[in-house]
Amino acid sequence: MVIKIVMGIFIIVLALTSWYMWHRRSGHFIIYDVGSNPRLGSILKWTSIALMLESILGVLILFLANKYMNLITLILGSMTILIFGLLINQKND
Numbered sequence: 001m002v003i004k005i006v007m008g009i010f011i012i013v014l015a016l017t018s019w020y021m022w023h024r025r026s027g028h029f030i031i032y033d034v035g036s037n038p039r040l041g042s043i044l045k046w047t048s049i050a051l052m053l054e055s056i057l058g059v060l061i062l063f064l065a066n067k068y069m070n071l072i073t074l075i076l077g078s079m080t081i082l083i084f085g086l087l088i089n090q091k092n093d
Contacts, residue, residue, distance in 0.1 A: 004062060007070045011058040014077050018051035032088070040088065047084045054080060 025044040026034060034041045058073035 003067045003070065007058065007062050007073065010077070011055050011062065011073065014051050014058065014073075015055040017081075018048045018055060021045075021048035021051070043084065043087050047080060050080050051077065 021029070021044045024034065025041050025048065028034065029040070029044060032040055034044065054073060054076045057076070058070075061069050061073055
């Protein structure tokens with residue numbers, strides 16, 4: 001039961017992160033000006049879409065599969081955020 005509650009919170013955080021990225025894809029995202037960097041807008045858009053799909057998949061897994069299948073949601077969400085962090089900090093050398 002505790003795992004379902006914690007995974008539910010994680011899925012909500014993924015969905016809220018996706019929503020925030022989607023609404024900031026053409027303005028300011030944290031300290032970055034997305035309007036001056038179209039590459040950053042594209043990264044935000046695709047990361048937002050991926051996180052929302054992972055949130056939907058996570059809800060399905062949460063209610064239909066066993067508790068060990070929730071690792072799929074954790075791994076996908078963590079890898080998506082890791083890749084986003086690496087892409088956003090990549091230098092244009």
